[in-house]
Amino acid sequence: MDYHDNIAALFNPQSVAIVGASATTGKIGNVVFANLLQAGYSGRVYPVNPKSDTILGCPVVRNIAELPEGVDLAVLCIPPAEVAGAVDALGQRGVKAVVVITAGFREVGGDGWFMEEQVKNLANKHGIALLGPNCLGLINTGANLNTTFAVGQPRKGNIAFFSQSGALCVSILDWAQERNLGFSKFISIGNKAVLDESDILAYLAEDPDTKVIIGYVEGVESGQRFLKVARSVTREKPVIMIKSGKTSAGAKAASSHTGAMAGADQAYEAAFAQTGIIRVHALRDLFNLAQAFSHQPLPHGPNVAVVTNSGGPGILAADACELSRLIMASISAPAVEKLKAILPPFAAFYNPVDVIGDAKADRFAGAMEIVLQEENVHSMLVLVSPTARTGVDDVAREIVNVAKRHTKPVFACLMGGPAVAAGRDILLNAGIPCYDFPEPAIKAIEALSRYREWREHSLPVEVCYRRDIGRAKAILQQAREQGLQEIVEFQAHGLLKAYELPIPETRLCRTSDEAIAAARQIGFPVVLKIASPQISHKSDVGGVKVNLKSPEEVQAAFLDITSRAQRLRKEAYIMGCLVQGMVPGGKEVIIGFKRDPQFGPMIIFGLGGIYVEVLKDISCRLAPLSLGDAQAMIREIRSFPLLRGVRGEDAVNFTALEDILLIMSQLSLDFPEIYEAEFNPVLASSKGAWVADVRVILSPD
Amino acid sequence: MDYHDNIAALFNPQSVAIVGASATTGKIGNVVFANLLQAGYSGRVYPVNPKSDTILGCPVVRNIAELPEGVDLAVLCIPPAEVAGAVDALGQRGVKAVVVITAGFREVGGDGWFMEEQVKNLANKHGIALLGPNCLGLINTGANLNTTFAVGQPRKGNIAFFSQSGALCVSILDWAQERNLGFSKFISIGNKAVLDESDILAYLAEDPDTKVIIGYVEGVESGQRFLKVARSVTREKPVIMIKSGKTSAGAKAASSHTGAMAGADQAYEAAFAQTGIIRVHALRDLFNLAQAFSHQPLPHGPNVAVVTNSGGPGILAADACELSRLIMASISAPAVEKLKAILPPFAAFYNPVDVIGDAKADRFAGAMEIVLQEENVHSMLVLVSPTARTGVDDVAREIVNVAKRHTKPVFACLMGGPAVAAGRDILLNAGIPCYDFPEPAIKAIEALSRYREWREHSLPVEVCYRRDIGRAKAILQQAREQGLQEIVEFQAHGLLKAYELPIPETRLCRTSDEAIAAARQIGFPVVLKIASPQISHKSDVGGVKVNLKSPEEVQAAFLDITSRAQRLRKEAYIMGCLVQGMVPGGKEVIIGFKRDPQFGPMIIFGLGGIYVEVLKDISCRLAPLSLGDAQAMIREIRSFPLLRGVRGEDAVNFTALEDILLIMSQLSLDFPEIYEAEFNPVLASSKGAWVADVRVILSPD
Structure with a gap:
């Protein structure tokens, strides 16, 4: 048991x-x-x-x-x-x-x-x-x-x-x-x-x-x-x-x-x-x-109407509303006419509806009823200052009455101390949330509205991508047997292929002649990168040359990269260079994961270069990612406008990036023996997204 | 009168x-x-x-x-x-x-x-x-x-x-x-x-x-x-x-x-x-x-000590503290020993000091006294949960007593409703601020501490730069007489010189031969820009070519720029091209001002390019700027690390940028007839900062 x-x-x-x-x-x-x-x-x-x-x-x-x-x-x-x-x-x-x-x-x-x-x-x-x-x-x-x-x-x-x-x-x-x-x-x-x-x-x-x-x-x-x-x-x-x-x-x-x-x-x-x-x-x-949440229904939308007898707090509520995900509802022309018929000429007929300081309960009641009948209004907040004319208790009772006649959520804010204490009790006993200040009232309405969105939102779409688990397992096993803590690009390509990740066309070339031939087939410009199982930080040994436009440049780069690597890393087994196609107009993006001790793999997304390194502009989600998570991750980084395209550029292919994020999530859950992984850079353009480099760090045994 | x-x-x-x-x-x-x-x-x-x-x-x-x-x-x-x-x-x-x-x-x-x-x-x-x-x-x-x-x-x-x-x-x-x-x-x-x-x-x-x-x-x-x-x-x-x-x-x-x-x-x-x-x-x-502020003295520093009988709220206070500009004071080893002598073994002797749930007033009193005697503690917050053992009123009285014996500010947070009401009255009557929750208490202490910093901070340094007001006035007058709404770079150079602003070496050249000669004197690479009083958006007509490295490139650029301008803007009077030196390794920065209807000139600072245009990463201050304002503006943009230098780069010359900001502030106040002005780009390197382009928009008559 x-x-x-x-x-x-x-x-x-x-x-x-x-x-x-x-x-x-x-x-x-x-x-x-x-x-x-x-x-x-x-x-x-x-x-x-x-x-x-x-x-x-x-x-x-x-x-x-x-x-x-x-x-x-x-x-x-x-x-x-x-x-x-x-x-x-x-x-x-x-x-x-x-x-x-x-x-x-x-x-x-x-x-x-x-x-x-x-x-x-x-x-x-x-x-x-x-x-x-x-x-x-x-x-x-x-x-x-x-x-x-x-x-x-x-x-x-x-x-x-x-x-x-x-x-x-x-x-x-x-x-x-x-x-x-x-x-x-x-x-x-x-x-x-x-x-x-x-x-x-x-x-x-x-x-x-x-x-x-x-x-x-x-x-x-x-x-x-x-x-x-x-x-x-x-x-x-x-x-x-x-x-x-x-x-x-x-x-x-x-x-x-x-x-x-x-x-x-x-x-x-x-x-x-x-x-x-x-x-x-x-x-x-x-x-x-x-x-x-305890007593009020969820609002059917984000539009709030504010009814107040005090201009200042009305503005503060409107400010708070705008800073939230709520919207100040616009009052329809017929409703404005109805309000004009019952409110004094100096009142405000738009939202916030200001019944002004000398309003008694009946004027509040009329305005609240008109506002709540508006189809476009999803919830109502009533702000009451205890002016000399206001009968706060009567207003409280009217709030309770109007709320009973409608199915929309109603909130109150009685602004004062002893003068509003009895009114507050009337409201709380009737299940109307009552706050001291406008800002927390708006915060509460926002929470209800966001929760409704969450509930109504279709269930997270779980996505499963085809992959060759056996092939991936073999690669990891081999690395472990070799005693590696880290799998570098050159070997990790097999892993990328097992997950059918898009990779720019890449060839391992042992000589500069092979590299030139490969570059011709792939098409200039190309990238050359050192290929050695012992060299993971390729840039540290000058092991990467980009934008090589001619056979001459490829040849020079090959010789430079390999000789420098041999000189700087004498113990390394140099297998030659990878020749890789370049993605035209691509933006550099980083997609990775690390394991959180509490929650497991946390997927990370960011624009490459200084945006991640210096400005720490990243978004995070825990695996497994849903499609919605992947979409949100891309859109919530501050530098997102650069991906959407500036100055007439095309947007990058978001679907392609989402795919890579989701595959990264799947990889992180498939193999606990991978401690961290990073695709960096992923090159994204309007045509697609390609994993141009990869590092995989294995979990300690 | x-x-x-x-x-x-x-x-x-x-x-x-x-x-x-x-x-x-x-x-x-x-x-x-x-x-x-x-x-x-x-x-x-x-x-x-x-x-x-x-x-x-x-x-x-x-x-x-x-x-x-x-x-x-x-x-x-x-x-x-x-x-x-x-x-x-x-x-x-x-x-x-x-x-x-x-x-x-x-x-x-x-x-x-x-x-x-x-x-x-x-x-x-x-x-x-x-x-x-x-x-x-x-x-x-x-x-x-x-x-x-x-x-x-x-x-x-x-x-x-x-x-x-x-x-x-x-x-x-x-x-x-x-x-x-x-x-x-x-x-x-x-x-x-x-x-x-x-x-x-x-x-x-x-x-x-x-x-x-x-x-x-x-x-x-x-x-x-x-x-x-x-x-x-x-x-x-x-x-x-x-x-x-x-x-x-x-x-x-x-x-x-x-x-x-x-x-x-x-x-x-x-x-x-x-x-x-x-x-x-x-x-x-x-x-x-x-x-x-009403009753408490200002703390002499940012270090807060928290004494609590409830772990959870203690952590919340520490969280709030860390998110503020306050610091959780560290308790000295001798004080920890003293605390150990009077608190039960399961208490927490570091900050927050947790006297634990069964503490009565005497235990609170002992801990508060030890903590307040610490030189390193500038203010104290006491959190009280009304557990079965706590005599809240007695604790409140002890808080009042200990506060009287010291000149440091003391704050309380009595967490509860009816059970703490009497204690709250005791505190409020004695002038001890008393809050319901830990977070607002920390917010209040932070405000006191920041206000102390403001007051202690030396008065803003007003800086005045030498300038030739007469010369600047003449330029503006001439532009007005010509019916211009905007003064373009070519004419505004006089204004920059009147304010002794640093400008990269610049020559107006009427022919491509003059341009080549100028480039040789200035030193390659150079920039060529169209010079025409009618063309303010130079890039729109392809009127700027940068990084020209040879006489041939200068000649080609000159012909291209002038012919294209003539074709696209038939009404414009083309005076030739400006040839300008390039700033090696310079970072593009924007310094400008616009007039706020309420407060007058508002100076704006940002890193150029996408940082301002897309990421809206700017800082603002109203004129007149103090030296401190100029320093803060540079440091508070999100992309500041790029100015400080990444990956081993040198920092840009901040003093040079501060000078330009302060001169911009002076210019904005000297001439109400300038509605907006923008130095864009300002090129900043470790050697200095140069105003590489300028636009001045005149106020409507």
């Missing part, structure tokens, strides 16, 4: 044992047990403690061995050294799930690492779904289950929250109180010895009580699995995540915290973008977005 | 008349008068109303003519059509300052424009310091003066706020209540018919009650004056501003709002950066920063 089968028992146990339950107020074993009882859990509970008879009025079980068979969940609040033994004993009693609240494991290093390994192995042996160690516990409001030592019970709702930081959970429970946010599940994942974020995401995807998933992580355990799970979860529900340790200072703090080994942030950025996870970079945004 | 002399009477009047004061509750003339009385204003007050005898218990003056001589301030709450007449009458009674609350002027267009012109002219005639029209009024808490129709009185404090949006003022007063922010002055500037942001800034700079200035504008009235005033104010006090209408959608909304003519946002960005104004892009930041 695998632990995956027991996750349901973790969230919906029929019975719970609290191992280390305590009668002493303030002790964790006491708080946890009290929380469980207070939450109104209706299953059977077994406090386990060798020394007490009853705790909080419940009869005590002396030790694990005395527990009845078939207890679903055990929560451990015992010293770290006793945890492994307890897990083993629980497994023997058939317990399906365990929450280890106890700290002092991997996060403290030393013995902690070993104890955690032990716990993990025992849990896996028994197929126990184990949460923690070093966690706050877990809450399922739907089952009235609270196994945490946090203060207070969260209110019921449709937001599921998971966090790698326990103390953050405490803060968030308290924040949520003030913001009227309700939770379905609340999961402190701690050190992730067994259950990790992927398991939790997979479970929450199926959970009918959960509409929105939000999470805090410092790192991801199994990158490839996370990618797979996340990609499918986001098709069902929005997932909003914050990942800390994104900078070197943060990562340093992160690794001293729970010992998370931070992957490069670029890989995380790619992972979130490719799986449709909404990544936020500030804690506040986690809540602002959760609030919006 | 100028209105500037009367601004003091606006803020500190000995007597106030409320023209249009009303006895009817809810009317603006009633609210304003009631606010004035409620604020406890101790000067004489004169409600003016033709129909009442007493208002709110005060005897009424029937009309302006009956006011005693020498009333300092009048506040107008009367219909727009009556305002001009009232201003004239008030001027005749010797009133020094007027607040026009009435709306219906420039912001509504049509007649409104004319009425506002009238009001402005009459105010100027009488030297009245006039605020508005279309404003909320003004508050001076130090004088118990409140002439607004906002609800509630702000508390006293050291923050001055001015705003172009009236309704925003209302929101902000209400927000401030909740956040415990106190104000010195509160100024709604409305349509800025007379007094504008520059006047207000200049006044507030001298105001002893004001420590921090915050402002909201949609546009700036007089750009050059604003630059001058702002530059000197920020030396005294921090100025934090938000400018809306920064995008085209926002600007559209802005111009329908108060008819502000939005300058290009790039010019505003430059204006704020060059004057040391702290620009924020979201309303929330205005408050977060005001809170920090």
Whole structure:
């Protein structure tokens, strides 16, 4: 039996044992047990403690061995050294799930690492779904289950929250109180010895009580699995995540915290973008977005209408809108006429619609109704300043009413403190997201709109190219047998051919006469490159000459290249030169991959030369690439206009570049024994794209 | 008498008349008068109303003519059509300052424009310091003066706020209540018919009650004056501003709002950066920063220490820190030892210092004291999660205590809702900025640190280059007399020489023989360019040939250029060709200026070719440039590494480029009759920089 089968028992146990339950107020074993009882859990509970008879009025079980068979969940609040033994004993009693609240494991290093390994192995042996160690516990409001030592019970709702930081959970429970946010599940994942974020995401995807998933992580355990799970979860529900340790200072703090080994942030950025996870970079945004997703439908398009009684904030909203992917909706002429009929002459009838400072609720109501009826408006934001004339509560009630009559998402921003507090409560209780400032409101609407795009976007197109795996394998094997760490162009051509990659016509020539003949057949101008298995950095020995236009130039180049190589690299076996056709008008592009320790192969694209080397203008995606990924990679580099063609040039052949990117992705997944590969340059023109040079670095044995 | 002399009477009047004061509750003339009385204003007050005898218990003056001589301030709450007449009458009674609350002027267009012109002219005639029209009024808490129709009185404090949006003022007063922010002055500037942001800034700079200035504008009235005033104010006090209408959608909304003519946002960005104004892009930041500047001293450096009881938020703070210009301070070995002595073994002793979740106030206090004693720590941020063990109030008190013992700035972040509310009050009352989330706290500390850098930074070095103004003037005059809109290279050389700009050696040659002789003297290779006053886009007619290496190539080029020009531009008077020396290894750079309608000449710098044309990689500053501006402009373009030299190249001569930038700035200010000018290319090498081509576009007459 695998632990995956027991996750349901973790969230919906029929019975719970609290191992280390305590009668002493303030002790964790006491708080946890009290929380469980207070939450109104209706299953059977077994406090386990060798020394007490009853705790909080419940009869005590002396030790694990005395527990009845078939207890679903055990929560451990015992010293770290006793945890492994307890897990083993629980497994023997058939317990399906365990929450280890106890700290002092991997996060403290030393013995902690070993104890955690032990716990993990025992849990896996028994197929126990184990949460923690070093966690706050877990809450399922739907089952009235609270196994945490946090203060207070969260209110019921449709937001599921998971966090790698326990103390953050405490803060968030308290924040949520003030913001009227309700939770379905609340999961402190701690050190992730067994259950990790992927398991939790997979479970929450199926959970009918959960509409929105939000999470805090410092790192991801199994990158490839996370990618797979996340990609499918986001098709069902929005997932909003914050990942800390994104900078070197943060990562340093992160690794001293729970010992998370931070992957490069670029890989995380790619992972979130490719799986449709909404990544936020500030804690506040986690809540602002959760609030919006929790109650509002997704907008059917990017067009926002703003209704305001205050010009300044209206402009700020329009600014924020323009800087986002949203669009300020244009109001139709008939609607403008309707607005003119109900608003004073100095009002603004276009978007933002300014009902001006002396508006009362009825004027707001009229304007909101007209605006929402516009077909071209996909969502509405209402900004309210508490002027002397505004009845903020009445306006709030009208916002609720108008939102009820329509299926479009409606958002509010009540700008003020005490004067708008009651209005805010009216809105939040009715499920209308309410913000303090226009900018975060627009940010939230944008997230909803982008998520809709993600969901509506057809599933990623997986592309598979024909290749001769056997031939490629043989080449790699041969290189390994030769003890090579790197395969140079000359040998790698076989690999390129096995993947049917386009290569400019190339001949290996042993003499200058052969080179001249080859150049004649290929057609001038040509490139000459040194051919030696020992020389990978060809330019360092002057081993490349381009744009050779005549037999004389080819001859001179051949002699120069080979003699120089022999002189500079005495140990090298010089096989001659490669003669290669030149791509007319080609632009140099780099396509490569390197292996990220967390997520596996990360494909890289950039314009060659200084653009990559000096300006670091690259785009990244994790393998496997979809067609859409490849298309996006090419278009998102800053120097993309150069590929599209400037000053009347033709665009390069994008399809040809996409093919090479996708083949690179396939190659990276086919052969884990390749550590890094780089096609550099790839020459792209309007006619196609050719891999003009290649380096392949093998993984250490 | 100028209105500037009367601004003091606006803020500190000995007597106030409320023209249009009303006895009817809810009317603006009633609210304003009631606010004035409620604020406890101790000067004489004169409600003016033709129909009442007493208002709110005060005897009424029937009309302006009956006011005693020498009333300092009048506040107008009367219909727009009556305002001009009232201003004239008030001027005749010797009133020094007027607040026009009435709306219906420039912001509504049509007649409104004319009425506002009238009001402005009459105010100027009488030297009245006039605020508005279309404003909320003004508050001076130090004088118990409140002439607004906002609800509630702000508390006293050291923050001055001015705003172009009236309704925003209302929101902000209400927000401030909740956040415990106190104000010195509160100024709604409305349509800025007379007094504008520059006047207000200049006044507030001298105001002893004001420590921090915050402002909201949609546009700036007089750009050059604003630059001058702002530059000197920020030396005294921090100025934090938000400018809306920064995008085209926002600007559209802005111009329908108060008819502000939005300058290009790039010019505003430059204006704020060059004057040391702290620009924020979201309303929330205005408050977060005001809170920090209001009570805390400036840090003596960028090093921040974070003390936390929650790992996750600690990492988020470290991330935010690294993404800012701040530095996570390193804790010295002796301090780490001291921390180890008082913290449990699983705590983190480096920065962030994690006192872990079960810490009570004493443990926080010990850690904070050790950290603040570190010489290397310039400021401290304390993050508190309300865990079961934390006494948040006690921790808050300890933060206050430790801050009192030190002169370094201390910031707090209490993460939670109801559980931290009391602690937050303790901190805010003691002047410790308290945020909900780590990221805004770091942003605030960064703003303080950057402001310190700005203040400490030596005053901008003004550079003046020798030039022959008379000669330059003559050239421009001649061009104007010839009816030219544009001066081409061939004629503009005189201008370059008048400014002693470095030009590659250049000769005007009428025949190919002359050209060959010139090339021999200059030295090959050379450039040939068509010389004709009618041809400004030389490349369009094939009028430029570069890298000519021999007499033969020069001869061929001469014939080709001149014949082609004659064929393509039959009307042009061809004077021959310019023969110009080439700069070996030079990089092409563009230096130009264009006139911004608000701020005057904006100098532009970029790497030539595709970098400017396709990648839009430019930097901008407003004239006059300081030496520091010129240095920053060169270094802030993305392609700067190419100027610094790649692959072993020498760097270009930065000083030479700085000189040309500074001369361009001087030229732009010397001659308003030049509308745009561009040196393109400027050829820069390690040896120097030369202006290789120039275009000068004249202002329309």
